[in-house]
Amino acid sequence: MDIKDRKIDPNKLISYIRSKNKNNKIILGSFNKKLLKKINKEEGILINYHCFSPFLSIRRAKELDADWINPLPYLITNKKIEKIKNNGFKFVPAGNENYKKQMKYLKLGAHALSIHDIKKINNFLQNNL
Numbered sequence: 001m002d003i004k005d006r007k008i009d010p011n012k013l014i015s016y017i018r019s020k021n022k023n024n025k026i027i028l029g030s031f032n033k034k035l036l037k038k039i040n041k042e043e044g045i046l047i048n049y050h051c052f053s054p055f056l057s058i059r060r061a062k063e064l065d066a067d068w069i070n071p072l073p074y075l076i077t078n079k080k081i082e083k084i085k086n087n088g089f090k091f092v093p094a095g096n097e098n099y100k101k102q103m104k105y106l107k108l109g110a111h112a113l114s115i116h117d118i119k120k121i122n123n124f125l126q127n128n129l
Contacts, residue, residue: 010038
């Protein structure tokens with residue numbers, strides 16, 4: 001889940017997640033650090049810290065007890081990805097529709113891809129793998 005609403009009530013969000021998803025883990029992502037901090041102790045909810053820069057992401061992700069780091073996909077290098085992973089976090093680049101870049105990050109060690117159009121990425125993967 002990608003939460004954009006900065007005014008969302010964490011308790012209502014947790015209740016909603018529990019009502020819709022009883023047995024599976026949820027990866028909850030947001031730029032909203034206050035929301036993530038309140039939710040990060042809930043069992044079954046993994047925190048994906050959205051951040052603008054990979055440079056400060058590790059320190060802030062540790063403060064939030066995050067599981068994933070999701071920086072905007074600019075200036076990402078193999079060295080930065082390794083540093084994120086060596087600090088115990090999973091790396092997923094923030095979504096964009098440039099499939100070649102997404103595949104580059106996957107080859108560099110991303111744990112997941114973040115995209116908006118499933119049909120387009122499926123077509124891209126079928127034609128390029």
